[in-house]
Amino acid sequence: MPRPQERPKPRGGWGVVAVVALSGTFLLSNGLDLNGGPPQPAQAATLVSDPAHDEAARRLPPAPQPLKPSPPTRIRVPSVRIDAPVTGVGLDAEGWLDAPPPQDRNLAGWYDGSPAPGTRGTTLIDGHVDNGQGPAVFYDLGSVKQGQHVEVDRQDGRTAVFTVYGIEVVGKKDFPAERVYGPKGTPELRVITCGGGYSKKTGYDGNVVVFARLTEIRG
Secondary structure (H helix, E strand, C coil), rough: CCCCHHHHCCCCCCCCCCCCCCCCCCCHHHCCCCCCCCCCCCCHHHHHHHCHHHHHHCCCCCCCCCCCCCCCEEEEEHHHHHEEEEEEEEEEECEECCCCCCCCCCCCEEECCCCCCCCCCEEEEEECCCCCCCEECCCCCCCCCCCEEEEEECCCCCCCEEEEEEEEEECCCCHHHHHHHCCCCCEEEEEEEEEEECCCEEEEEEEEEEEEEEEEECC
């Protein structure tokens, strides 16, 4: 990820937070390039337009009735073998959206200023793509496909199941914060990590973002 002074400034308030404070420079800069780095979405999916996302979302079944708030405890993406506990994160000292401690390779972070999963609004869960030891929790996030599921366990014992309708790499310099984070009127989920091009000087130049909507409630 770019150094803090290179990150664009937030444009004010939840829903327009510009950049997540994720590390993503260790894996390649430390000579641990595993087959060229983490998976990226297929080329056809990296520049998905908002209308294309809307069309894919319209094909999803109607969202269930939103749940009452309850914090997330675990996230699973069975199709790419992601299975990790979730911790709450907030904003760092500079006002950037924070991430879980990078030394824990299998830990995701829920921004506790966003709605709880399964409630009305857009939930944000982030995580590192790598750390000093190698691949981290969301290393394989770029392999997720439309129609696959993201399962989020909640503290109340219920599981919010989201169906993916879009995945893309978005640049950090012109991060489309309102489109990524803004409310859609239904329970939504965004899962985000580092991605795109990489340089040893600035790290990854973008973020992999998974767009998903609530389609099932278990428990």
